[in-house]
Amino acid sequence: MRAVTPITSDARPRISLAGVDAGAKIVVGLTSLRQATPAPHRIVRPALKAPGDCVPGAQVCVSVCTRLCVRLSFAPIRARQRGAVVADAGDEELLMSLPTYPLGRSGLNITRVGFGSWAVGGGGWAFGWGPQDDEASLATMRHALDVGVNWIDTAAVYGLGHSEKVVGQLLRQMPAADRPFVFTKCGLVWDPTDRMAAPSRKLKPASIRRECETSLRRLGVERIDLYQFHWPDEEWTPVEYSWDTMTRLIEEGKIRAAGVSNFDVHLLDRCEALRHVDSLQPPFSLINRTAAEKEIPWCGSHGTGVICYSPMQSGLLTDRFSAERVSALPEDDWRRRSPEFLQPNLGRNLALRDALRSIAKGHETSVSAVAIAWVLATPGVTGAIVGARTPTQVDGWIGAASLTLTPEDLDAIAVALRQTGAGSGPVPSVRPVVAPRRSAYFGTAD
Numbered sequence: 001m002r003a004v005t006p007i008t009s010d011a012r013p014r015i016s017l018a019g020v021d022a023g024a025k026i027v028v029g030l031t032s033l034r035q036a037t038p039a040p041h042r043i044v045r046p047a048l049k050a051p052g053d054c055v056p057g058a059q060v061c062v063s064v065c066t067r068l069c070v071r072l073s074f075a076p077i078r079a080r081q082r083g084a085v086v087a088d089a090g091d092e093e094l095l096m097s098l099p100t101y102p103l104g105r106s107g108l109n110i111t112r113v114g115f116g117s118w119a120v121g122g123g124g125w126a127f128g129w130g131p132q133d134d135e136a137s138l139a140t141m142r143h144a145l146d147v148g149v150n151w152i153d154t155a156a157v158y159g160l161g162h163s164e165k166v167v168g169q170l171l172r173q174m175p176a177a178d179r180p181f182v183f184t185k186c187g188l189v190w191d192p193t194d195r196m197a198a199p200s201r202k203l204k205p206a207s208i209r210r211e212c213e214t215s216l217r218r219l220g221v222e223r224i225d226l227y228q229f230h231w232p233d234e235e236w237t238p239v240e241y242s243w244d245t246m247t248r249l250i251e252e253g254k255i256r257a258a259g260v261s262n263f264d265v266h267l268l269d270r271c272e273a274l275r276h277v278d279s280l281q282p283p284f285s286l287i288n289r290t291a292a293e294k295e296i297p298w299c300g301s302h303g304t305g306v307i308c309y310s311p312m313q314s315g316l317l318t319d320r321f322s323a324e325r326v327s328a329l330p331e332d333d334w335r336r337r338s339p340e341f342l343q344p345n346l347g348r349n350l351a352l353r354d355a356l357r358s359i360a361k362g363h364e365t366s367v368s369a370v371a372i373a374w375v376l377a378t379p380g381v382t383g384a385i386v387g388a389r390t391p392t393q394v395d396g397w398i399g400a401a402s403l404t405l406t407p408e409d410l411d412a413i414a415v416a417l418r419q420t421g422a423g424s425g426p427v428p429s430v431r432p433v434v435a436p437r438r439s440a441y442f443g444t445a446d
């Protein structure tokens with residue numbers, strides 16, 4: 001029995017186990033689409049709802065979607081190595097890909113979760129995350145790509161060039177055809193003589209060009225897939241001058257698409273008048289919901305893609321985060337000073353995190369996956385940029401890419417937001433008990 005089924009939607013594929021003995025354990029291996037031979041026994045974490053529980057004719061639900069070939073192997077030799085009792089049912093193969101969606105009108109089709117490499121920059125600068133081992137970062141990014149993520153977000157300022165260098169190292173180790181899209185940013189310029197000083201926000205044309213050339217060199221690419229202004233300029237440079245430079249960089253083939261981050265609708269309008277804004281990168285999470293008010297709707301009505309940053313509020317909305325963890329953070333981890341990680345906000349934020357546990361349990365997933373899925377459920381959001389420091393952390397949130405929260409889940413989250421008072425920004429409405437439909441998630445009932 002050998003069947004190859006390309007999966008292009010986010011529907012969870014079901015695979016028939018007809019012919020497999022009761023109690024059979026299932027070995028799940030990954031084979032890269034571009035590799036002729038299977039990667040040696042890479043077992044995907046609980047890719048099957050109930051490994052070991054299958055009965056003849058039962059179906060299993062594969063809950064991890066990847067762009068790789070997931071091989072469900074019932075072949076006696078491999079299965080026996082794992083002590084499984086199986087029928088001679090052969091292999092069933094399934095070609096699966098994480099679904100991709102257009103990033104606005106940029107022409108880039110991206111997976112709903114992308115890898116964020118801020119923490120890859122490590123510590124020793126004003127907004128560092130404490131020590132981070134480069135080999136661990138490389139393994140983490142490789143793993144994120146293996147499980148289907150097709151883009152990496154970085155910035156010149158992360159680790160003062162270090163994150164881009166490590167991303168560049170990863171790209172150089174990969175065949176060009178396997179490379180992910182690389183998004184980076186400019187506009188935060190640091191003083192090389194004072195690593196701990198806060199970088200300045202500069203978007204002068206000459207500075208943008210200088211930064212772009214340096215990023216191309218660090219990344220080792222000929223063209224940046226998406227180049228973004230990190231923050232608005234604070235030196236009175238008219239945004240039109242800065243944005244015009246982006247247009248020229250596209251014409252010169254140095255960047256493919258142009259976006260902005262942390263811009264409000266006033267600045268977005270001024271850029272759009274000159275050239276279309278391909279994407280916006282706003283902060284957006286259950287705790288920081290402000291962008292749902294104006295910026296995300298603006299993008300929806302202008303065909304601009306939205307990739308949200310810090311969807312787990314930089315680690316707060318994860319299963320085991322705690323007040324003790326904050327005290328144990330290294331001195332050079334910026335979160336020690338962040339208001340959301342300090343009382344009284346911290347208590348409210350952790351109460352909100354706790355309220356997500358039952359929803360996560362209902363979907364057999366993690367709190368982090370629920371937090372990210374909530375971001376992705378917001379109309380107008382294209383993707384979420386998610387950070388991780390280890391491959392295991394990636395496994396903790398990759399389920400978000402194929403998780404659809406139910407209206408009941410969204411209601412329960414809206415109630416939890418009201419009860420805990422966590423965060424800021426609009427609180428989504430809860431469906432009235434008797435109401436045919438809602439006009440918008442963040443709106444009121446018809």
Ligand SMILES: NC(=O)c1ccc[n+]([C@@H]2O[C@H](COP(=O)([O-])OP(=O)(O)OC[C@H]3O[C@@H](n4cnc5c(N)ncnc54)[C@H](OP(=O)(O)O)[C@@H]3O)[C@@H](O)[C@H]2O)c1
Nearest residue numbers: 116117118309310311312313314315318385386387393396
């Ligand atoms: N444009 C901007 O101004 C801007 C600003 C911020 C971020 N960003 C982008 O957005 C990306 C993501 O944001 P972010 O890194 O702040 O936040 P995030 O994705 O909400 O959180 C990432 C952090 O959470 C922790 N974590 C990840 N997976 C976990 C798991 N399964 N279980 C427990 N903890 C886990 C890790 O930190 P610990 O293990 O250390 O707790 C990780 O570094 C950044 O990397 C960057 O690319 C952009």
